[in-house]
Amino acid sequence: MADRFIKMHGLGNDFVVIDARDAPVEMTRARARAIADRHTGIGCDQLVLLEPSSVADLKMRIFNADGGEVEACGNATRCVATLLGASAQIETAGGMLSVSRDDKQAHVAMGEPRFAWEQIPLAMPMATERMPVGWSGLEAPDAVNVGNPHIVFFVDNADAVDLGLIGPEIEVDPLFPQRVNVNIASVDRDNRLKLRVWERGAGLTQACGTGACATAVAAIRRKLVQSPVTVALPGGDLVIAWAPGEPIRMTGPATRVFDGETDWSRFG
Numbered sequence: 001m002a003d004r005f006i007k008m009h010g011l012g013n014d015f016v017v018i019d020a021r022d023a024p025v026e027m028t029r030a031r032a033r034a035i036a037d038r039h040t041g042i043g044c045d046q047l048v049l050l051e052p053s054s055v056a057d058l059k060m061r062i063f064n065a066d067g068g069e070v071e072a073c074g075n076a077t078r079c080v081a082t083l084l085g086a087s088a089q090i091e092t093a094g095g096m097l098s099v100s101r102d103d104k105q106a107h108v109a110m111g112e113p114r115f116a117w118e119q120i121p122l123a124m125p126m127a128t129e130r131m132p133v134g135w136s137g138l139e140a141p142d143a144v145n146v147g148n149p150h151i152v153f154f155v156d157n158a159d160a161v162d163l164g165l166i167g168p169e170i171e172v173d174p175l176f177p178q179r180v181n182v183n184i185a186s187v188d189r190d191n192r193l194k195l196r197v198w199e200r201g202a203g204l205t206q207a208c209g210t211g212a213c214a215t216a217v218a219a220i221r222r223k224l225v226q227s228p229v230t231v232a233l234p235g236g237d238l239v240i241a242w243a244p245g246e247p248i249r250m251t252g253p254a255t256r257v258f259d260g261e262t263d264w265s266r267f268g
C-alpha cells in the first residue's frame with residue numbers, strides 16, 4: 001500500500017510531511033537522510049513526522065537533512081498548523097506549542113526563550129550575551145535556545161558575510177555540544193532585521209523560523225529593535241513578537257506544494 005506525504009514549505013524552507021497518526025512509519029537517521037536527499041530522494045531541508053499525542057492534537061518530530069532528530073522547527077510548525085483546525089496544540093521535543101491559522105498566515109507561540117549557558121547548551125560556563133568568543137572576524141554573539149540552539153551575530157551587512165564558509169565551522173565548534181544554528185543579522189531599516197542562517201544539519205536555507213525567533217529576541221534584548229519586529233529572510237518576511245517573561249510569537253505564511261505517494265521501505 002502506497003505511503004502518502006505532503007510537500008510543504010515556509011518561505012522556501014521546505015519539508016516532506018508524513019502524517020503517521022493512523023499508521024506508524026519507522027523513521028531512522030538513514031531513512032530521513034535518504035528521503036531528504038535532493039538527488040536520490042524526494043528532497044527537503046527537514047523531514048516532519050506527525051504521530052499521535054496523549055497531551056496535544058498531535059506530536060511533531062523533526063529530522064534535519066543530515067538525518068539528525070531535533071527539537072524545534074518554526075517554519076514546519078506553521079505548515080503543520082495549516083493541516084489542523086483554527087487553533088491547536090502541537091507536542092514537540094522542544095516543548096508544547098500553541099498554533100492558530102487564518103486564510104493567509106499561521107501563528108505560533110514558540111514558548112519562552114532560554115539564555116543560561118547550560119540551556120543553550122554550551123560546553124562551559126559563559127555569558128550568553130556578547131559572548132567572549134569570535135570566528136574569522138565575527139565577534140561577541142548572543143546565544144539563545146528557542147527549543148533548539150542558536151547563536152546570533154549582529155553585523156553591519158548580513159549579506160557581506162560568507163556564511164557558506166564560516167557557518168559549517170561554527171556549527172561543529174566544540175563550544176556547542178549539540179552543535180548550533182548560526183544566524184547573521186543586520187538592522188535593515190527602522191525596526192526591521194535582515195537575517196541569513198546556516199542551519200544545524202541542513203546548511204544554508206531560504207528561511208529559518210527558530211532562527212528568526214532567536215535573532216528577534218536577541219535584538220530586542222539589545223534594544224536594536226522593538227517588538228513586534230519584521231525579520232527579512234531570503235525567502236521572505238516573518239513577524240516576531242516577544243517581551244521578557246512571555247512566549248515568542250511568530251506569524252508567517254505556510255505553503256502546501258503537492259501531495260505524493262511512495263513506499264518508505266525504499267529509503268534507508
Ligand SMILES: N[C@H](CCC[C@H](N)C(=O)O)C(=O)O
Binds near residue numbers: 046062075202205208
Ligand atoms: N536546523 C534546525 C531545525 C530546523 C529549524 C528551521 N528550519 C526552522 O524553521 O526553525 C536545528 O537543527 O535545530
